[in-house]
Amino acid sequence: MAAHCDSAADSRHLIDVKVSPEKGLGLFANADIPRGTRIIAEPALLGKNADYTAKDVMKEFRSLSPTQQSRYLELHGYLSEDIKSQFEQELGNKMQKLSAQHRKVLAIYAANANGRIIYLHGSIFNHSCIPNVHYEHNSNLGMETFHAIHDIAAGEELTITYIHGTYRTRNQRQAKLAKWGFLCTCPACVDTPAASKADLKRAQMFDLDKLIAAEYLFRDWESVRKSAQKMAALQRSVGLIGRDLSKAYAKVAWACYQLGDRRMELLWGTKVLDIDLFCLGPDNPHCVWLAGQVVDIVKAIRKEEAQETAPEPTSKESLDAAKQGS
Numbered sequence: 001m002a003a004h005c006d007s008a009a010d011s012r013h014l015i016d017v018k019v020s021p022e023k024g025l026g027l028f029a030n031a032d033i034p035r036g037t038r039i040i041a042e043p044a045l046l047g048k049n050a051d052y053t054a055k056d057v058m059k060e061f062r063s064l065s066p067t068q069q070s071r072y073l074e075l076h077g078y079l080s081e082d083i084k085s086q087f088e089q090e091l092g093n094k095m096q097k098l099s100a101q102h103r104k105v106l107a108i109y110a111a112n113a114n115g116r117i118i119y120l121h122g123s124i125f126n127h128s129c130i131p132n133v134h135y136e137h138n139s140n141l142g143m144e145t146f147h148a149i150h151d152i153a154a155g156e157e158l159t160i161t162y163i164h165g166t167y168r169t170r171n172q173r174q175a176k177l178a179k180w181g182f183l184c185t186c187p188a189c190v191d192t193p194a195a196s197k198a199d200l201k202r203a204q205m206f207d208l209d210k211l212i213a214a215e216y217l218f219r220d221w222e223s224v225r226k227s228a229q230k231m232a233a234l235q236r237s238v239g240l241i242g243r244d245l246s247k248a249y250a251k252v253a254w255a256c257y258q259l260g261d262r263r264m265e266l267l268w269g270t271k272v273l274d275i276d277l278f279c280l281g282p283d284n285p286h287c288v289w290l291a292g293q294v295v296d297i298v299k300a301i302r303k304e305e306a307q308e309t310a311p312e313p314t315s316k317e318s319l320d321a322a323k324q325g326s
């Protein structure tokens with residue numbers, strides 16, 4: 001098991017930028033990368049002050065240093081018809097009337113922005129529906145962090161997910177990915193019996209997600225506990241062991257809390273913390289908060305144990321306590 005990374009320092013020396021088959025540039029491990037490794041921590045290159053309009057993007061691009069501009073222009077660009085017409089509307093101009101560089105800057109932004117933001121390294125990751133890297137903003141560092149979700153072997157491509165596709169079937173995911181202009185050929189999307197079986201499980205997860213939401217509404221915690229455990233098992237069975245799995249565990253833990261089962265709450269809460277530490281790092285504010293929650297559960301259990309094992313007060317003590325209380 002990998003040691004958790006203690007600082008904002010990353011391990012970018014473990015990755016190389018290479019041409020990925022049919023996907024343009026991609027990031028590849030040049031050595032074995034243990035689970036939980038902070039591969040990259042970096043601030044936004046472009047987009048942090050932009051409001052996702054074509055004008056803002058161009059303004060920010062021009063404010064970059066020449067080196068940053070040339071690194072930006074190395075990224076892959078793609079403009080879907082929808083985004084093209086959105087940009088044309090914002091600019092009040094047809095794309096073909098813009099300079100070649102202007103078009104390229106906008107196409108790169110459209111193809112690479114995670115949310116609204118472009119990262120120097122982070123935007124090179126290709127997509128997989130079973131990603132091996134989790135990315136999330138760390139407000140303590142003011143940076144986006146990219147962590148290995150599981151052990152990654154030397155030579156393997158590092159991937160993130162561009163969409164929230166955990167509970168979506170192949171066809172639904174491909175429709176969402178169309179805005180990037182590619183057909184996903186990850187192990188979950190190829191035409192194999194295993195992928196088809198996994199697809200059925202994703203459809204089951206979609207229904208289960210809706211069911212859990214309803215069980216929450218009715219505060220039916222016994223059902224939440226069972227359904228969220230089933231959700232976690234389904235995710236694990238299709239190779240999804242990132243933060244959606246920890247969110248399923250968190251629902252089990254919450255149901256246990258509601259049912260007054262402190263020990264099971266601790267068990268599931270610890271599972272949540274384990275995954276989140278690996279996906280986010282211990283310096284992420286969410287992990288700091290979560291570790292505090294786990295400590296509180298332990299304290300509550302100790303308090304309950306102390307009450308259970310405390311000797312029965314003698315009749316004189318009871319009398320004294322009653323007097324003090326009155």
Ligand SMILES: [Zn+2]
Nearest residue numbers: 129184186189
């Ligand atoms: Zn896929």
